[in-house]
Amino acid sequence: MxxxxxxxxxxxxxxxxxxxxxxxxxxxxxxxxxxxxxxxxxxxxxxxxxxxxxxxxxxxxxxxxxxxxxxxxxxxxxxxxxxxxxxxxxxxxxxxxxxxxxxxxxxxxxxxxxxxxxxxxxxxxxxxxxxxxxxxxxxxxxxxxxxxxxxxxxxxxxxxxxSVLSDLGDFHVTSIEVVRGTFPGLNLRAREVSPHVHVGRRSVLPSTSIRGENVFVGSRSRVHPRARLSDDVVLSEDVIVDAGARLRSVVVLPGTYIGASTEVDNAIVWGNQVIHLDVGKAATVRDPSLLASMEQNPVTRALAEAARRLAAVVALGLSAPLWPLFTVCSLAANLRNPLRPVRLMGNREAEDVGGSPTRRAFTTWEGATKIPWLRHLPRLLSVATGDLEFVGVCPATKEDRKRPTEDWERVSEEAPSGLIAPGALQPATASRLERRMADSFYAATRGTRTDLYWLFRGALFLTTRRAWASTPSLR
The missing domain is CATH 3.90.550.10 (Spore Coat Polysaccharide Biosynthesis Protein SpsA; Chain A)
Known part of the structure; x- marks a missing residue:
């Protein structure tokens, strides 16, 4: 059929x-x-x-x-x-x-x-x-x-x-009822972190902001700790709720910014449009400090991706003198098998059969050399393909993802996998647990300044004795 x-x-x-x-x-x-x-x-x-x-x-x-x-x-x-x-x-x-x-x-x-x-x-x-x-x-x-x-x-x-979604009010009610679980068998794109609270991948929902039941936060969304989410709040993906914002019985559609101290009740919000369900009318908010659309123009998105890939190509060009050294050291360490393939979880997303987003696995190579930074030089190629960022958490293997983890460890899953990882730059005596804690702390506090800081730390690492010391793999 x-x-x-x-x-x-x-x-x-x-x-x-x-x-x-x-x-x-x-x-x-x-x-x-x-x-x-x-x-x-x-x-x-x-x-x-x-x-x-x-x-x-x-x-x-x-x-x-x-x-x-x-x-x-x-x-x-x-x-x-x-x-x-x-x-x-x-x-x-x-x-x-x-x-x-x-x-x-x-x-x-x-x-x-x-x-x-x-x-x-x-x-x-x-x-x-x-x-x-x-x-x-x-x-x-x-x-x-x-x-x-x-x-x-x-x-x-x-x-x-x-629900046939007969009108806007029906869409609002249905969005809330689906999160409540009144449609058995539907898979939500989020995990239940506490009773009646669901959070999507790479999202931040501080417990201090939850002031009611039935709260849903989609993927890649952020809620300020001083925001207030009361009963029946549904945030789609790529939503930001700023400090002091108060939401109750609200459905927020993708790519929306809700500004500081903005109050919304019984409404549907999409970008700078708010649909007041009690009066059945839509209004456009002209002040971007209250409501705004964050949907990225396709041209802007393409330019940003091109700039990232160009930076990776420039980095590859600058690393050209290192590849002969990588080849010699790997052959010296293991003449018969100077390279070995490694399967890691990258940043490009796929969806499983249930529709839930998951990281797509990719294959990279490691040299047989025991010089730490030189061993992972081929990962620069993965930055160019988009599987890794310049700065992020340590890329996980499929086996790592299957291991049971504590709640604080899951925080690192919300950050991209990177060529330079805070966990990998910890002192040589640091345990695996301490490295994971460093990655989780980075994931919880990451931003442009943080990324620049770790990029600088990564560059400094190359000047240290530890970078050239012969050590076993960190994994």
């Missing part, structure tokens, strides 16, 4: 949110709605799907790619918007499909797809079977193309969770 994922509705009832992206890409539970749909399909053992797109097609394709992250094969159809079931069936008849599953991607459901398919299999003669929850269309329909056309038969899935 193949699925047809419908992501082509314009959804004017969700404006102004749908003026910036399509409804299927709106975030709920730390990930776009359509990713919840893909996870449900994977759980139902459906591996091939057509994605019907209309508005913002480039955004959808950029977000999903070819579906490999979910173990699926995705193909895209461009439509004029809200394509009819009859039109879809005509397309698929030419591709010799026996039955198809139509599923809307701008609806949020609990994990009842498998249950629906099991019930549908008990009705072999029906040509069209649709799911509902409490009489509400669930945006889920099984069509048997080889059967004679008959009226749609409905399967009502009593007790399941469903």
């Amino acid at each position: 193949k699925a047809v994922i419908l992501a082509d509705r314009s959804r004017p009832e969700l404006k102004p949110l749908t003026e910036r992206t399509c409804a299927a890409l709106l975030p709920v539970g730390g990930k776009p709605l359509i990713e919840h749909t893909l996870e449900a399909l994977f759980d139902a053992d459906i591996r091939e799907a057509y994605v019907v797109i209309s508005e913002f097609p480039d955004q959808v394709e950029a977000q999903l790619g070819d579906g490999e992250r979910w173990g699926m094969d995705l193909r895209y159809w461009l439509s004029r918007g809200d394509e009819s079931v009859a039109s879809i069936c005509r397309r698929l008849r030419h591709q010799n499909e026996d039955e198809i599953l139509l599923i809307r991607a701008d609806v949020i459901r609990s994990s009842f797809l498998t249950r629906f398919l099991d019930l549908a299999s008990m009705r072999p003669g029906a040509s069209r079977l649709a799911a509902s929850v409490g009489g509400v269309d669930a945006g889920l329909e099984l069509i048997r193309l080889r059967e004679d056309a008959r009226p749609t038969k409905w399967i009502d899935l009593v007790g399941e969770g469903l």
Whole structure:
């Protein structure tokens, strides 16, 4: 069976949110709605799907790619918007499909797809079977193309969770209820650090800022210790909440800055737009010290990435005289095997089958020499490819990631892996625990000044006797 994922509705009832992206890409539970749909399909053992797109097609394709992250094969159809079931069936008849599953991607459901398919299999003669929850269309329909056309038969899935996101208020409530856990089977892109508090990867949420229940902070977000998050606060990824800000019953969408002493209650915020749900109106805040968008212009992002890679290439050029020394020392240490491959967890992100972000592993090389800094010279190449930053924590192996860790050790997972690591620059007598503590402290306090400080420390290290002393690997 193949699925047809419908992501082509314009959804004017969700404006102004749908003026910036399509409804299927709106975030709920730390990930776009359509990713919840893909996870449900994977759980139902459906591996091939057509994605019907209309508005913002480039955004959808950029977000999903070819579906490999979910173990699926995705193909895209461009439509004029809200394509009819009859039109879809005509397309698929030419591709010799026996039955198809139509599923809307701008609806949020609990994990009842498998249950629906099991019930549908008990009705072999029906040509069209649709799911509902409490009489509400669930945006889920099984069509048997080889059967004679008959009226749609409905399967009502009593007790399941469903939200069709009928308006902005419904989107606000659903975003909060998903975090509360009222949609069983949905995977949140965050881990529960305490009861009713979820924090995403590379995010900072001080305990002093939590003043209520049901708080969700998405990936790469930061909350100031003097901010106040009361009940039902949902922050998407890349959000900053400054000192003195007070939030209650608020859904904040990606790339938003909430300024110092700003108070927001019962609203949806995206960049400098705030939608007051009690009056049903959207307002644009002109003062960037109160609300602002932090979404980076694609050109700016590309320039920043190009500058980083250029710096890595310059560093490689400056290191040219060292490569002959690296070769000679490695051959002298082990003539038969002067190099060995090492598999490390880098900075480029991938997503596992559940949709959770994870670091992508990469392969680098180590020389056989026991001179510490020379042994890791090939890691400069990994900086050029983006797998490492110039400054960061010690890159972990897959075995390191599997080891149980304390809460304070997990802090280092929020920082990038680096060529120069505070843990590696600790005194030679420092234990593995002390090195990890140094990395965790760096991760909790990192910033531009901190990175420049450790970059300077790394340069000074090359002038010390320890840098040239013959020592075993730090790992």
